Amino acid sequence: MSKLPVIFLMGPTAAGKTALAIELCEHLKTEIISVDSALIYKGMDIGTAKPDAQEQQVAPHHLIDFLDPSASYSVADFRRDAIAKIDEFHRQGKVPVLVGGTMMYFKSLIDGLSPLPEADVNIRLELEQQAKQHGWPHLHKELAKVDSQAAEKISENDSQRINRALEVYRITGQSMTELQKQKQPPLPYTFHQFAIAPDDRSELHARIEQRFKIMIEQGFEKEVSTLYIRKDLHPNMPSIRCVGYRQMWDYLAGEIDHDEMVFRGIAATRQLAKRQLTWLRSWPELTWLTTDDEENLHRVVSSLS
Template sequence: MGIEPSAAGPPQGVSAPFGGNEDTPVPSVGASYVALAGPTASGKTAAALAIARVRPVEIVSVDSALVYRGMDIGTAKPTPAERAEAPHHLIDIRDPREPYSAAAFVADATRLIAEIRARGRLPLLVGGTMLYFKALADGIDAMPAADPAVRRQLESEATALGWPAMHARLAEVDAVTAARLAPNDSQRIQRALEVWLTSGRTMASFHAEQGAGGMPPIALFSLEPTERAWLHHRIAERFDAMLAGGFLDEVRALRARGDLAPELPSMRSVGYRQAWEALDGLFPMAELRERGIAATRQLAKRQITWLRSMPERRVIAAEAPDAIERIVQQVCEIA
């Protein structure tokens, strides 16, 4: 949902077997992959599989939650049957206690794109983590790596003072970054302060530098609803299906491991954060559905805002009856 990555056989994080039209060669010149983005619940998985039925593609997940093993229901991870239709990459490649960053994604995706092209197939990058799309297309700056000791220090201070106070502290040293973050955006506030404390430079200054290794797509297709009510209905339907499918039991199993905590990026994923808080008794369980749906709507809103900052995208109305047909046709025309 969010989002974002075995034994002998396919490479790590890859599902097999796969289908696709083996007789249609993939172009070997120019840009090297097609991107399919959109807010959560917009129909990206169905569109990607429709493309896989007519073109020899391999799907690379662009989702910061799908990378985590054991987080299947709450992330709307493609089912085993769906993953059998085409090779899938960057799914189930991390334990929930391990971090995964935009820099790691760029490294993984760059390697996979080259490998997929070498197999004569088209890399199809699909997901809703817009930062990952942008980092791959524009290049990524050389910000310092995470520092566990600094993070623990910041978390301790935030526990005592609250994240709005930490946001105010960030505004004193990096007003540009603070201005684009909400006062309770704990993960991003923490990272911006961490960058400042470990490097003496603002996150904004790193972003202002030209990124290295940019790899723009052949085309970026974006499934975007023209009616908010349509997407809200889809989000509610999917959250209800997750609850009916055992989502709470999935979160209980993660908690029972004993080595996970709500501060981890994996457990901050939309849905998991609300379920963890409900199981902690921070609010009545009867409120979980409403809170989970509201958080997912906010995620979709942020995703759409990101997409609108990408003028090169080709927009397809997600609710159009022929949306999938149009995407398939356009992909076949260009790649």
């Protein structure tokens, strides 16, 4: 087991994770690894609250801004890349600080992943053709016959998850539920796990609303317009389904007006924060931080001694 620890800094969106991580970089020999499924995309800066050039100069963030929005990036891809970065920084005598709110990414490092197969383009296209002919609810019924547990958890209109579950079955002959019971061995790291969130939910909601409106002022509409005019992007892609982007996309498509876009964008961000907090409340071995920045810094630094 590595003598150097790995710090997890988790929390809901707009909770102040990035600011604390940058402070840690100024006080410790650390490197920041982003744990965020939206920050990976190029050209998606304002809506993801990506660290700006000044913040990056003080504390470079890794695993951000490296993928075109048309590309896919799985939990397994993140796990592989994060482990490579952790090992690299440990060899340099640095403490990796993993910061973000994509809880499945964090979970993949602690619990490992089941041996699910890589995507098969031909099978996916075949399933999409069947969906066009019969509809996704029909394919959901097919899924229920081969993997009833997965079908119970997946909406009959959740095209992406139905496609993936059926794809796994057609490739392996085993259900996703069966394969997910098989896990990799634990990683040889000591994890120090922290979560940051305001005690008062209304304070978090106010922060989310304020941040979304600031994004609008910073040119979020122009940013999404650049994506909207591309022929290779559409609303069902993971990049465009990111919170805020889907709502702005609908506005640009003329489906909703500006006020409704802002309302839906803030509501979707609050729902994301709620899901993140639900994850964290059941998270084992987690230390909750306060709203006091100085105390938070002290608690994280002192945990390493």
